[in-house]
Amino acid sequence: MSRPVKVTALFAGLTIALVVVACVSAGTGQFAIPVADVVTSLLHHIGLGPGLADPFAEGTLWQVRFPRVVLGLLVGGVLGVAGALMQGLFGNPLAEPAVVGVSAGAAVGASLSIVAGWTFFGAFTTPALGFVGGLVTTLTVYFLSRSGGRSEVVTLILTGVAVNAVASAVIAFLLFSGDQAAREQIVFWQLGSLASARWPYVGSILPLVVAGVVISLLMARKLDLLTLGERPARHLGVHVERLRATGIVVVALMVSAAVCYSGVIGFVGLIVPHAVRMLTGPGHRVLVPASLLAGAVLLAAADLAARTTFDYADLPIGILTAIVGGPVFFWLLLRTRRRAGGWA
Structure with missing residues (x-):
């Protein structure tokens, strides 16, 4: 099979x-809704055909399931794109958004909000501080790793x-200092969940997700040149430091926006680009x-x-993605080493 046909x-x-999983997921739950009814409701909301006769089913779909x-x-797509960017920027298939501290920083911000009991943004307080924490931590990692106007990949990863170690210590301290309810909320947030999804949450991250994906697509050609090595990429007109800084900021914005509502979800940004690349x-x-x-x-x-x-x-x-993702990633590594000899 030729590559264009395969793609x-x-x-x-x-x-x-994507369409099948989304429809099945929307219809599945304690109150089961047939997939045909899910499709009917979707078509009705875009102006094609009548809606459902059962108002309870309609409300369940649009107020609970679809958000x-x-x-x-959105979160899965962001993590996949961010993983592809990180692996391209670092030239390493083991890179993922967590490398630059975005997930740990978001966890610190969310945990601080939970322990302190802050509510100045209402229901958006914990997600907002999670977003700020992820963004600030990522930018801190980047600027600490710079030397002489440049950031080396190894230095950035070690930074x-x-x-991440400091952030983990801060989270442990907040767990120790918080009450029982705060501890349970922090632990649940760190394990990742989409149970709190609401349309306002979706609307608040959608612009950042769209902007991040568009910028990532615009960076694709330069990332291809960067795979040749930093020096050849510079000779071909790529401003490597600017590309890396832009990519890290895009990853920070996208992933901070995503995980501030979902909590920490591991392995998606690591496995997905690696599997697609194969x-x-x-x-x-x-x-x-x-x-x-x-x-x-x-x-x-x-x-x-x-x-x-x-x-x-x-x-x-997050428990499920880690349980499944770990063995799958190990299998992918063994398969890649046998068939292609590694990253290339």
Whole structure:
């Protein structure tokens, strides 16, 4: 199968999978709604055909199910794109957004809001501080790693490790100093969940997600040149430091916006780009949009499993992605080493 045909088949398959998973997830729950009714309701809201006769089913779909499904698609897509950017910027398939401290920083901000009991933004207080914490931590890692106007990849990664360690210590202190209710809320937030999804939350992160994805697509050609190495990329006209700074800021904005509502969800940004790269090759003009779709499908499917694994219980989605993601990533590493010898 030629590469164009393979790429077309991949995008078609991911698009179909996204629609199917979204519809099934919207219809699944303690109050089951047939997929046909889900589709009917969707068509009605875009002006095609009558709505559902059952107002309770209609309310369940649009007030509870669809906000959660859409938020899951956005968060998964963001994590997939951010992972592809990080791996391209660092030239390392093990890179992910957590490397630069965005998840740990968001956890610090959210935990501080929970322990202090701040409510100055109402229901948006904890997500807002999570967003600010992730953004500030990422920018701190970047500026601390700079020397002589440049940031070395190894220095940046090691700085990220150090800042992540400090953030973990701060979270541990907040857990120690908070009351029982605050501790439970912090632990649940760190495990990741989409249970709190609401349309206002979706609307607040959508502009950042769209802007981040568009900028990522515009960076694709330069990321392809960067894979040749920093020196060849500079000779070909790429301002490596500016590209890296832009990419890190984009990742910080997108991922901070995503995890401030969902909590910490691991392995999606690590596994998705790596798996897509094995199917399509390293070209970022295909890798970035494919990672967007694959990340959305993966997280929507994981959330569906998290909601249905136990009766009357919502399994934290971060547990599920870690349990499944760890062995899958190890298998991908072994398969890549056998067939291609590594990153290239």
